[in-house]
Amino acid sequence: MIHHIAETTSTNDDARDGRYRHGDVVWAERQTAGRGQRGHTWTSPEGENLTFSVVLEPTFLPVGEQFLLSEAVALALCDTFEAFGIAARIKWTNDIYVGNHKLSGMLFEHSFSGPTLSRSVVGIGINVNQTAFDPALPNPVSMALAAGRAFRREEVLDAFLAALRRRYALLEGGEAGRLHRHYAERLYRLGEEHPFRHPDGSLFRATMLGVRPTGELELRHADGTTRAYLFREVEFVVKR
Missing domain, CATH: 2.30.30 (SH3 type barrels.)
Structure with a gap:
């Protein structure tokens, strides 16, 4: 279920609430303390982009294999952008690039139950329709800039969730090897x-x-x- 809210500190903070279960999404128009990788903050103009968190409960996945979940989500994002005519690559560890520009980022926060994961909250930011960025940002891009047109954010989110279900099913079905091969094929700067x-x-x-x-x-x-x-x-x- 998608829970669309006006404002929060961080969608990851909200999604940690136990009332949200596997597959639930917390989507906020404004985050006052959005987080990215390496301690960075994530800001987004209201109404232009997607900032949301997905709750997953991969209880089948050993703690030592948690990176496979990152692969599944990254591939789902690439699948989404490809569906809208945008060729994207996965920049290790959790960024999605178009050329040398960042289109999307992810932040994973895991909980454990003995040897396996019990709950994972995946915070995702997608630059959808933004065309003017803070000059301090090193290399941003949006779907609109990459494709030359605007997009309906709800359609983008729905496409991503459908792609995530497909990629997650591979992981849950024991096809981690296949998932990893697909991930390797999409890597940014591979062999360079x-x-x-x-x-x-x-x-x-x-x-x-x-x-x-x-x-x-x-x-x-x-x-x-x-x-x-x-x-x-x-x-x-x-x-x-």
């Missing part, structure tokens, strides 16, 4: 050499080899050595 940044700000060049099912980014360095990086251990460098 680009600069990356360490947490201390130092730069290095490497070729992206892929992402493991457990979520680590695999890079081949200029000296031929390979290494797998966890989230926060490395960052893409994307020119504005």
Whole structure:
């Protein structure tokens, strides 16, 4: 069920309430304290974009395989944009890009019950019809800018939820390998050499080899050595 509200601090905060169950959606027009990855905030002009959270209860999924849920959601977003004529890529870990511009982002917050997940809240922001952005943002884009037309937000949300049901069914049905292959096919900069940044700000060049099912980014360095990086251990460098 979709719960459409005018304002909240964060849809993820609301969606943690136990009254929301698997498949429920909290969609807010305004978030006063929306959160993104790496401690960033997420802001959006009222009436132009989609900021919502989806509640999932993947009790079948072991804690060590939680990244597969991220793959399912990222693929559902790519499926959605493709349905509207927009070719998108998945930028590790949880961003969706068109070219070198960010179209959508995700934030996962998990709860555990012994060895498996019990509840996951997925916060999602999609730039739908916004055409003017804060100059401080490094590289935003919207569906409207990418496609050259405006979209009905309700239609976009419905398309995403349908795509998510399909991708989630693969995961629940034990087809994680198939899901991971599809994820790998959609990766941003796969097989390409680009600069990356360490947490201390130092730069290095490497070729992206892929992402493991457990979520680590695999890079081949200029000296031929390979290494797998966890989230926060490395960052893409994307020119504005």
